[in-house]
Amino acid sequence: MNNPKFVVSPAPFWHDGSSVTERHLHKIYAALPAVIFGIGMYGVPAIGVVCLSVSMAMLWELLANRLMARPYSIGDGNAALIGLLFAMLSPATVPWWVVVIGTFLAIFVGKQIYGGIGGNPFNPTLIGLAMVMISWKSIFDFNAALIHYDFGFNMAYPLSMIKQHGSAAASAYNWYDLLLGRQSGGIGSTFSIGLILGGIYLMLRGFIRWEISLSFLAGVFLTAAAFHGANPVKYAPPFIHLVTGYTLIGAFFLATDDSSSPVNFLPMILYGLGAGILTVLIRSIGAYADGVVFAILVFNIANPLLDKIRPAAVGKVNDHA
Amino acid sequence: MLKKSFFGFLKPWITYTPPSKKPVVPKELPIPAKLTFIIDTPYTTTANTLLKPSAPVKACEKLRVYPEDAAYAIASAGGNILTVESFLGPFGRKQTLVTIKADPAAEMDETFAQAGAESSAAILTDHLECLPGNPRFHRLNNSSKPISTVLIAAADGDVMLDTRAQVVNNRFDAVQEGIHRLRNLTGIEDIRIAVPKDFIHGYGHIGATMHFVDTVYPAALPNRMVQQVMGVTVPAGKTPEDLGILPISVEAVAALADSFASNRPTGRKMLTVIAPDGSRQIVSVIMGTPIGDVLAACGIPVSEGDRLISGGPMTGTPLFSLDQPVTPDMDGLLVQAGDEIPSYTDTPCINCGDCVRVCPMRIQVNMLIRFLEARQYQEAADRYDLLSCIDCGLCTFVCVSRIPISQYIALGKHELALAHSAEEVHE
Numbered sequence: 180m181n182n183p184k185f186v187v188s189p190a191p192f193w194h195d196g197s198s199v200t201e202r203h204l205h206k207i208y209a210a211l212p213a214v215i216f217g218i219g220m221y222g223v224p225a226i227g228v229v230c231l232s233v234s235m236a237m238l239w240e241l242l243a244n245r246l247m248a249r250p251y252s253i254g255d256g257n258a259a260l261i262g263l264l265f266a267m268l269s270p271a272t273v274p275w276w277v278v279v280i281g282t283f284l285a286i287f288v289g290k291q292i293y294g295g296i297g298g299n300p301f302n303p304t305l306i307g308l309a310m311v312m313i314s315w316k317s318i319f320d321f322n323a324a325l326i327h328y329d330f331g332f333n334m335a336y337p338l339s340m341i342k343q344h345g346s347a348a349a350s351a352y353n354w355y356d357l358l359l360g361r362q363s364g365g366i367g368s369t370f371s372i373g374l375i376l377g378g379i380y381l382m383l384r385g386f387i388r389w390e391i392s393l394s395f396l397a398g399v400f401l402t403a404a405a406f407h408g409a410n411p412v413k414y415a416p417p418f419i420h421l422v423t424g425y426t427l428i429g430a431f432f433l434a435t436d437d438s439s440s441p442v443n444f445l446p447m448i449l450y451g452l453g454a455g456i457l458t459v460l461i462r463s464i465g466a467y468a469d470g471v472v473f474a475i476l477v478f479n480i481a482n483p484l485l486d487k488i489r490p491a492a493v494g495k496v497n498d499h500a
Numbered sequence: 501m502l503k504k505s506f507f508g509f510l511k512p513w514i515t516y517t518p519p520s521k522k523p524v525v526p527k528e529l530p531i532p533a534k535l536t537f538i539i540d541t542p543y544t545t546t547a548n549t550l551l552k553p554s555a556p557v558k559a560c561e562k563l564r565v566y567p568e569d570a571a572y573a574i575a576s577a578g579g580n581i582l583t584v585e586s587f588l589g590p591f592g593r594k595q596t597l598v599t600i601k602a603d604p605a606a607e608m609d610e611t612f613a614q615a616g617a618e619s620s621a622a623i624l625t626d627h628l629e630c631l632p633g634n635p636r637f638h639r640l641n642n643s644s645k646p647i648s649t650v651l652i653a654a655a656d657g658d659v660m661l662d663t664r665a666q667v668v669n670n671r672f673d674a675v676q677e678g679i680h681r682l683r684n685l686t687g688i689e690d691i692r693i694a695v696p697k698d699f700i701h702g703y704g705h706i707g708a709t710m711h712f713v714d715t716v717y718p719a720a721l722p723n724r725m726v727q728q729v730m731g732v733t734v735p736a737g738k739t740p741e742d743l744g745i746l747p748i749s750v751e752a753v754a755a756l757a758d759s760f761a762s763n764r765p766t767g768r769k770m771l772t773v774i775a776p777d778g779s780r781q782i783v784s785v786i787m788g789t790p791i792g793d794v795l796a797a798c799g800i801p802v803s804e805g806d807r808l809i810s811g812g813p814m815t816g817t818p819l820f821s822l823d824q825p826v827t828p829d830m831d832g833l834l835v836q837a838g839d840e841i842p843s844y845t846d847t848p849c850i851n852c853g854d855c856v857r858v859c860p861m862r863i864q865v866n867m868l869i870r871f872l873e874a875r876q877y878q879e880a881a882d883r884y885d886l887l888s889c890i891d892c893g894l895c896t897f898v899c900v901s902r903i904p905i906s907q908y909i910a911l912g913k914h915e916l917a918l919a920h921s922a923e924e925v926h927e
Contacts (some may be wrong), residue, residue, distance in 0.1 A: 182821050182822050182823065183802065183803055183804040183805075183806075183822075184804050184805070185802075185804075185805070185806055185807055185808050185818075185819070185820055185821075186805060186806065186807040186818075186838065186841055187807070187818040187819075187820045188807070188818060188841075188844070188904075188907075189817075189818070189904065189906060189907040189910060190809075190811075190813075190814060190815050190816050190817065190818075190891075190893050190896075190906055191813060191814040191815070191893030191894075191896050191897050191906060192807065192809055192813045192814075192816065192818075192834070192836060192841075193813045193814065193842070193897055194842035194896070194897060194899075194902065195897055195898050196842070197508075197854075197898065197899075197900045198900060198902065199847055199850060199900055199901055202850075202852070202900055250846065252847075255847065294848070295848065296847070296848065296850055297847075297848040297849050297850040297851055297901070298848065382509060383506075383507055383508070383509060384506065384507070384508045384509070385507070385508020385509040385510070385854075386508065388853065389509055437850045437851050437852045437853075438850055438851045440851075441853075442851065442852075442853025442856045442857075442864075442866055443853075443856065443864075489862075489864055490862045491862065492736065492861055492862050492863045492864075492885035492888040493727075493733055493860070493861040493862055493888055494723075494733050494734055494735045494736040494738075494861065494888045495735075495736055495885055495888060496735050496736050496737070
């Protein structure tokens with residue numbers, strides 16, 4: 180019999196259609212409202228930073244693939260997402276060379292030296308950002324960086340203000356201004372409503388794990404409430420901690436990086452809570468105005484250990500019992 | 501094909517396709533011109549083989565390659581042997597493929613009728629090993645692991661299949677008679693039957709304790725079924741037989757009754773044929789029929805680049821040729837169009853954790869796959885529960901990176917078994 184050739188492959192023969200590219204594309208879509216708001220606010224310089232950051236991240240990825248003789252992986256959208264997040268965290272005035280160096284560090288040091296996507300123990304964006312932030316402090320000091328911008332609302336960086344003046348400074352901000360993005364900060368990290376909507380979208384679609392995001396926010400809120408309760412004058416009320424600085428972008432876009440966060444239920448909760456608590460500890464009694472970057476990086480280290488807390492497999496035979 | 505739901509934070513929820521409410525009269529296929537049988541014996545030499553080309557074969561004759569072998573196939577129709585050749589089964593298992601040119605005028609083999617008169621348990625292994633539903637009665641004879649319970653699976657293990665449900669629907673009397681026969685022959689009192697939960701009819705007295713299994717995949721896979729029916733968990737790396745439980749397809753039970761009624765081992769089996777568009781047909785077909793004939797009779801065209809699957813979409817095995825026969829364990833024949841076939845990639849695991857959340861056995865698949873990719877099979881079994889896996893395929897179904905996880909797992913189990921049997925030989 181004349182037999183046609185068939186595709187032979189092992190079971191299962193169905194797939195639910197998800198893909199890595201889809202996952203990262205949707206994360207980018209969810210970030211877009213906040214990015215577009217930032218561009219609308221800061222204009223051309225913000226466009227420059229976003230475009231440069233995304234394209235440089237992709238270029239570094241390509242170069243890393245080439246140098247390491249690995250298959251090209253820019254198609255998976257991860258490099259673009261890293262670049263976009265880097266731009267969202269930066270002030271609109273960040274110099275071009277900081278973007279170039281920052282994305283280089285994010286892609287090479289944060290991701291590719293560990294073998295690329297899935298191998299990175301830390302969030303690559305935060306690795307890049309933390310390094311340039313420590314190296315050139317003044318560039319990421321939002322009060323100094325955005326001094327020439329005046330949009331007719333309180334342009335003092337809220338976290339610096341409440342660190343120095345406590346609750347007195349917090350009363351200078353309206354809650355709706357903070358929600359609507361009328362505050363100073365990174366290009367894509369100030370538009371709270373946009374970030375929240377993007378986060379809800381990602382959680383519903385399952386592109387990020389809701390346990391991490393919500394427990395992170397809970398950790399921030401509870402710790403800030405505890406500080407505020409202990410000393411209402413020195414420490415600002417908890418709400419302002421939720422909608423300023425990198426809290427929301429951290430909860431929905433940074434802490435939820437797939438590779439550097441746990442996958443089991445209890446570890447996800449602990450990871451989120453821990454990073455949230457550490458964020459407020461750094462903000463309240465640490466050296467930095469915002470603690471999100473370092474808090475998440477520290478809990479990235481704890482991730483493999485946390486993920487050891489897992490249910491026993493069905494039918495597991497325990498030889499040591 | 502099932503797609504991910506919009507609300508991706510929910511666990512994928514694959515339910516078994518409900519059986520047709522009304523009994524479907526299976527489409528009966530005639531005896532084909534050519535029949536093929538696979539015998540689980542390596543074809544090493546032609547010297548003392550019992551199978552000579554052009555030799556006549558009686559209908560229902562036992563086909564063995566060499567006189568001393570236990571493994572056999574039953575020629576479901578008589579004729580003349582065309583070819584005998586070596587055949588590679590799953591994982592390179594060496595088997596023998598016998599092709600017979602069917603002859604309707606062939607004589608009937610009477611050895612079963614003679615043996616049936618005595619009615620001893622040996623008849624199960626000697627003549628009925630290859631009944632439709634692949635009962636593998638030799639599992640009853642392992643003296644170190646005596647069987648105390650027979651668990652009749654009347655729920656189809658894989659999604660899309662309707663074979664066992666149709667057997668229960670259409671052949672209720674035969675099932676009842678088969679249970680009776682089985683109890684008499686084996687002396688096992690504890691016979692249970694597992695039916696899907698949404699499948700309640702007036703069953704009356706079937707002669708076995710009735711249990712219901714969940715309708716969410718993979719509830720009807722053997723190990724999960726044992727858990728629901730018996731309330732015991734099959735330990736990692738063990739089989740239900742190790743616990744004294746013999747899972748057996750309801751089709752084999754019905755066929756047992758048929759065989760005694762007609763005085764010959766039944767050669768016809770039911771088959772769910774699933775077209776690329778998802779439509780199902782139930783056919784009754786002589787075992788050994790080339791699948792090409794089955795597909796032609798069902799009017800399903802196949803072309804280069806399609807995928808043919810024996811069984812269902814989650815746990816089936818691929819077929820590579822239209823000449824391959826309908827085997828006793830084939831409950832479904834699924835055709836996938838070439839452009840419907842999802843591709844695997846070499847993207848590494850991104851640690852999204854979807855597999856961990858979907859795994860019914862609570863295995864840390866994200867860690868397991870890292871060990872398997874590095875070929876650390878023993879570590880994978882010791883630390884990340886490789887042997888707890890029941891091969892349901894859900895992790896691979898949801899994998900964002902599209903890693904062939906199930907393939908890695910199958911390979912890991914196989915390599916581990918090889919290493920262990922080599923150790924035993926060495927000792």
